[in-house]
Amino acid sequence: IGSSSPRMMGLMATYADAWNRDRINDVETLLDLEAQVDAACIAAGRDPATLGRTVGIQVDMLNDQRDEKIPRQWIKHPWPLTGSPDELVEQIRAYTRSRCDHLVIWLDPVTPTAVESFAPVLELLDR
Numbered sequence: 001i002g003s004s005s006p007r008m009m010g011l012m013a014t015y016a017d018a019w020n021r022d023r024i025n026d027v028e029t030l031l032d033l034e035a036q037v038d039a040a041c042i043a044a045g046r047d048p049a050t051l052g053r054t055v056g057i058q059v060d061m062l063n064d065q066r067d068e069k070i071p072r073q074w075i076k077h078p079w080p081l082t083g084s085p086d087e088l089v090e091q092i093r094a095y096t097r098s099r100c101d102h103l104v105i106w107l108d109p110v111t112p113t114a115v116e117s118f119a120p121v122l123e124l125l126d127r
Contacts, residue, residue, distance in 0.1 A: 004033055009040035018052030018101075025057050025081050027094045034099055055095065056104040057081060059088060059121075061114035080108055085120040092125065 001012035002020040012019055019037050024030045034053070041048040060080035081091045095103055107114040 004036060006040075009036060010044060013037070013040040013044035013046055013051070016051065018054060020054040020056070022056035022104075023058055024055050027097055030055060030095070030098050030100070052102075053098070053100050054102040054104060055098070055100045056106060057092070057095075058106045058108055059118065060108050061117045062109065085124055088121045089124045092121070 001008055001016045001018075002022060003009070003012070004021070021030070021033060024033070037051065037053070038048040041051055058080035060082040081088060083091065092103070092105075105118075107118055
């Protein structure tokens with residue numbers, strides 16, 4: 001379950017195997033949501049550690065090459081992570097502060113070139 005509404009949090013804490021959120025490109029937002037998840041689990045009589053957690057992030061592989069049609073300030077969700085491989089590694093590693101079991105990375109654009117461009121990030125993460 002991926003919702004953060006109080007009703008859905010209660011249902012998730014009672015019945016779900018895992019909590020999933022998509023486009024959480026800000027670790028502080030994730031930590032705030034995780035506190036809500038923990039509180040919902042406790043209210044339902046469940047140990048928060050028994051609930052799996054997955055988070056989806058978006059990584060902009062075009063960086064400065066993107067032809068922006070919509071100004072960033074109009075976007076309601078956090079803008080995709082972007083930067084050099086070293087900068088992306090730093091941003092991705094920040095998620096270790098959370099209790100996320102799995103990080104799902106959505107590359108934008110979804111192309112073979114983007115996947116190839118992400119390879120150096122994976123190599124740095126493996127170190």
